Amino acid sequence: MDLPNLPLLLLLMFASTINAQTLFPRPVCYNTGNFTADSTYLTTLTTLLSSISTNYLSVTYGFFSASANVSGTSQTVYIIGSCLGDLTTESCRACLSGSAIDISHLCPIQKAAVLYSENCTVRYSNASILGTITTYPDFELVNVNNVTSQDTYNAALGTLLDSLRGEAAGSGPLRKYATGSRSAGFDTIYAMTQCTPDLTEQQCSDCLVTIIARLTDCCAGKMGVRIMAPSCQFRYETNDQFFNPVGDPLQPSPAPPPPPGKSNKATVITIAITLPLGGVMILLSLTCCILRRKRKKMNEAVKGKSGANELTTMESLQFDLATIQAATNYFSHENKLGEGGFGEVFQGRLPNGQQIAVKRLSQSSRQGDGEFKNEILLVAKLQHRNLVRLLGFCLEGDEKLLAYEFVPNKSLDYFLFDLEKRRQLDWPSRYKIVFAIARGILYLHEDSRLRIIHRDLKCSNILLDNEMNPKILDFGMARIFGVNQTQASTNKIVGTFGYMSPEYAMHGEFSVKSGVYSFGILLLEIICGKKNNFYHQLDGGKYLASYVWDQWRDGKPLEVLDPAIGDTYTRDEVLRCLHMCLLCIQEDPAIRPTMATVVLMLSSNSITPPSPQHPAFFVQSRLRELSIPMEELELDQSTKRTIPSSTNGMSVTELHPR
Structure with missing residues (x-):
């Protein structure tokens, strides 16, 4: 054949x-x-x-x-x-x-x-097939029944498959497999993606992109599809969970017992071998005990209040300090990538040749043990192509180090707010970045194993890879929600002034809708090429959100577009994005769309969004009028009012009421 x-x-x-x-x-x-x-x-x-x-x-x-x-x-x-x-x-x-x-x-x-x-x-x-992508010949099974609402169903399916593609591709060398579900109207879509583990993360992603794209030709709008290719496969069904829960990775079976009837000579040989091995095993056991005690001592710094060591399950991610030091040339100045309020970031290379970025928390940083532990326990469980992947951590002596995948093109603000570099971001590039960030946040809000609110989403926390694909980082301030939880409150206001929703900044209340607000501000900056406080600095009274609202209300929305974009934009896309921005930053959280709706609006013209009302930029104006030095943002327990935060873009972390 x-x-x-x-x-x-x-x-x-x-x-x-x-x-x-x-x-x-x-x-x-x-x-x-x-x-x-x-x-x-x-x-x-x-x-x-x-x-x-x-x-x-x-x-x-x-x-x-x-x-x-x-x-x-x-x-x-x-x-x-x-x-x-x-x-x-x-x-x-x-x-x-x-x-x-x-x-x-x-x-x-x-x-x-x-x-x-x-x-x-x-x-x-008879040709080498290990580590190569093969997508033909494939085998397709299709449910001939059609879904009732194709636009809604296909949008939900596309988001789910894209999320599972990133999770499978980034799940390591032992099992490139991911499952999940998503609501689509009255239906629930269950889906699975998988690659052979000999593929790299990029190869797995490319393989799944190729075969998922075949849905358009063969079976768009069908209630169930399975496409199997030599190197990867995916499947989805409606209202029928076909996959089983996944536990630990498949383990090799033990060797079978030796057949009966062995001679006495064989028994003597077995004993002769076993006795010295037993001594070796005892020595190994003693060594392991010593190492465990040492590691236990090292991890004391990040124990929870209950005293339970929450890092025990993450020991496989732990690096030795010597390994990190060698990788970064002992944190040399030549390897330094940047510095923030938390400490420094260094580029490094592991012995296997893999490039890494190492976040070295300074001893004076307010991003301390809590954020360090939070980031390890949280990010290690997240797998999505638009999230920066945590490779490991190191905790020895006074050093607290986090090792991430290396993303070469620096952060979004490095390009967006530079007069020359911003020209590299034409409208198609910005639209691609916006859509990918939205998918990453949607994964955090709805599609990951945990429901997560980032709480510090901003341009400097978006990295760009070689192909200008965005990756969200810095989860030290993130919070985990329960499956059915919709809102929480806190007495510790963390994040960056200007990106905080009014209900969070003033009352400590946060939800997925406060994450939507931050996304709306981020999207405004990408469209306009200006920081959120740019116009406030310029004329002493108007913030970017206020300026955009005025132009929208006066029928001149395209006036806000970054001139560096030139004529590369599509008018309908810009207007749809601005419309969505203003909805995301509404004062009432109930009016703001969910990230699922945002992704749908970005990928389809089938939804007509409601008209935006006056957005919630008034919070910054009120805070700015106060005479208190704007260094910290704290929540007063008795009055539930906020004391102002920094306007310099630095993150505010772990602040307690007085």
């Missing part, structure tokens, strides 16, 4: 009456060359396929790969097998073993083939 240019398309309803055996296995035998029945190629291939079941340690973490040279030739045979991420170890091995037998019968003489089964995929080739 020739390598197809079109997918294998099967239009079937996903119903319990359909037997999976009628759908699977689904083989594709490539026409890249054949071998004879008695060839050494067949012998090598058979040996590799059988090793799945004969070698107890061959399948680890739901993935199998092997290669071997064909005796007497220059050829090499490569094999890859992968299981669905929610399969147990034994179920995975059984599926791969069965598929290995099936593929040898279904493609008896071909040098390359792929076999899709319901729970696993096996493929082999």
Whole structure:
């Protein structure tokens, strides 16, 4: 069979009456060359396929790969097998073993083939396939029933799949698998994305982007779709959770017990080996105890008030101080990327060649133990392409260090507020950045395992990668909400003046809607190319939000557009963004849209938003009139009023009532 240019398309309803055996296995035998029945190629291939079941340690973490040279030739045979991420170890091995037998019968003489089964995929080739993206041939299963409201459904589905794509791609080398759900009107969409773990994060993301894009051609608006490609796959269903909860990563099974009937000589040899090993194990145990005590002492600084060490589960992310010092050349000035109120940031390179950015908290920083612990426990659980990924931390002596993925293009404010660099941000680039930030915040508010309010969203906390894709960072001040929680209050006002919603700045009340307010201010700055307090500094009385509202009310909204954008903008997109900005910064949180609505408005013209009312820029004006030095923002317990904050853009952290 020739390598197809079109997918294998099967239009079937996903119903319990359909037997999976009628759908699977689904083989594709490539026409890249054949071998004879008695060839050494067949012998090598058979040996590799059988090793799945004969070698107890061959399948680890739901993935199998092997290669071997064909005796007497220059050829090499490569094999890859992968299981669905929610399969147990034994179920995975059984599926791969069965598929290995099936593929040898279904493609008896071909040098390359792929076999899709319901729970696993096996493929082999005479060309290297490990670490390469392969998206053809794919296998498509489609529910022929249509959804009722395609615009609403497709928008929710696109957001969910995009979120799961980032989570799967960034979930590390052991299991690139993610599941989740999302409401779409009266329906609930359940979805799964997965890549083979030999792909890099970028390769996994690219693979999923490619096959998810095929929805438009084959099955847009259908109630259920599954597309399987050699390197990645995804599936979604409506009102039917098809996946199981995922626990720890699949572990290799222990080796089987030795067969009975061993001789006395074998027993003597076993004892001779076991005794010295026992001594070694005792020494190792003592060493581990010492190390545990040392680590326990190191982690005392970040224990909770209850005394429980919340970092125990994060030990796998812990770096040695010597490793970080070597990576950053002992925090040399040449490796310094920047500095803020929390401390310094350094560029580094790990021994495996990976570039990192290290945040070194200063001893005088008000972002102390609480924020340090919060960021570790929180960010390590987040996986999205528009969030900066935490790689690890170090806590030794007086050093508190956080190691992140390295994002090369600095922060958004570095470009946006520079007279020359802002020209690199034309309107398509800014619109792309806005949409990606919105998707990242939506993930935090609705799609992550935890509902999270960032509380310090601003341009300096948005990094840009090589392709100017934004990544949100700095979760030291973030708060976790319960699944059904909608609002909370605090006596500690943290964040940056000018980005705080009025109900938070004045009463300590925050919710997802206070996050929407911060996004609205951020979006204003991106459109106008000016800081929120620019016009206040210019004429002594008017903030950016006030200026934009006046221009909108007077029918001159395009007057606020950054001149550096030139003629690259689309009028309808600019007006829609400005309209959305003003809705996001409304005084009443109930009037502000959710981030789901924001993403939908950015991706579709199908929604007609309500007319905005007078926005909530009055808070800054009131605070500015007070004569108290604007250095801190604190909440008075008795009067529930605020004492002003800094206007220099620095974050306010961990402030207590007097």
